[in-house]
Amino acid sequence: MKTEKVIDHIVGWLKDYATNAKVNGFVVGVSGGIDSAVTSTLCAKTGLPTLCIEMPIHQAKSHVTRAQEHIKQLKERFENVTDVRADLTPVFEEFKTEVSLEGEQATVDMALANTRARLRMTTLYYYAGLLGRLVAGTGNKVEDFGVGFYTKYGDGGVDLSPIADLMKSEVYALGKVLKVPTSIMEAKPSDGLFGDARSDEDQIGANYDELEWAMQMNDEGKTAEDFTGRQQEVFKIYKRYNTANQHKMIPIPVCIIPQNLT
Known part of the structure; x- marks a missing residue:
């Protein structure tokens, strides 16, 4: 893969799409993982306003640390990058008081995990609507079109998908050139939907x-x-x-x- 040319192509595609849609930038959920790190960096490279949103819900400390490290680095590199932190833990806990939690524990846990993703999607679209921007998806080709390892109307609810035609290995190749922090490059991929450090491999x-x-x-x-x-x-x-x-x-x-x- 011609990594640098692929980066230029995606950045150009993002900029053209935003211009044609008459919107003034992007909103990206940053989780501390490689996909969101690469996506947010690609958006930043367009020169258009890019808002990185951290949305912890009982998040593992390692995920939070990596997300914050990436956002800090990105803001130092790109003047068009801003960030906001929306702690959704209280929202999630309040949601649980209003719904039935009866049933097999594994089923309840999965339903709640998907709810986390949908609360984050709602938050992303709130800020996108507020600022007149597009929600940039962070799914790669294996997740989106191979195993479907994402939440429908959660992290699957986006306006455009800049890395969805890239295999995970190709996302890592872009991450290296884009200077994604080493801590993220070396971390095991995880959806972070269960409040612990379990990896995607552990689940799949x-x-x-x-x-x-x-x-x-x-x-x-x-x-x-x-x-x-x-x-x-x-x-x-x-x-x-x-x-x-x-x-x-x-x-x-x-x-x-x-x-x-x-």
Whole structure:
């Protein structure tokens, strides 16, 4: 990959899209992970106002520290970058007092994890509406179109997706050139939705290098029977997530009314 040319292409695409949409900048949720760090840096490089928003909800300390380190560095490098911190922990706790928490614990935990992502989406769009800006998504190709590892109408609710055609490994390649802090480059990817330090690999059962391989094999028409051992296991993990999360990757089904009924 021609990394520097890819960076220039994305920055130009972001700037052109914002100009054509007649908006005056971007809003990005910064989590302390590689995807949000790369996305916010790309937005900053457009020269347009870029607001980085930190939105902790019982966040692991390591995530908070990395997010703050990145934002500080970005503000030192780019005059067009500002930041705000919206502590959503009290909002989340109040939400829990108004809904039923009955059911299997794993199911309740997952529903609450997705609620965290949706509260953050609401916050991003509040500031975007207030300032007349676009919400820039931080999903990469493996997450968005491979395993669907994101929250529908949470971190999946965005105006545009600058890195969604990049594999995770390619996002890291951009991060190196964009001078993303070492602490973020070396940290294990994590969605941070459970208030602890569990990684994406802990949840999925495979790392992103493995998932990229499985995505490529799937695109080539391979099946689980073509592999053995760990490769077969990873391929099955990929297929399970890809199948279960198709509802995130295809347009919302619309019931078309036949003309003879109108």
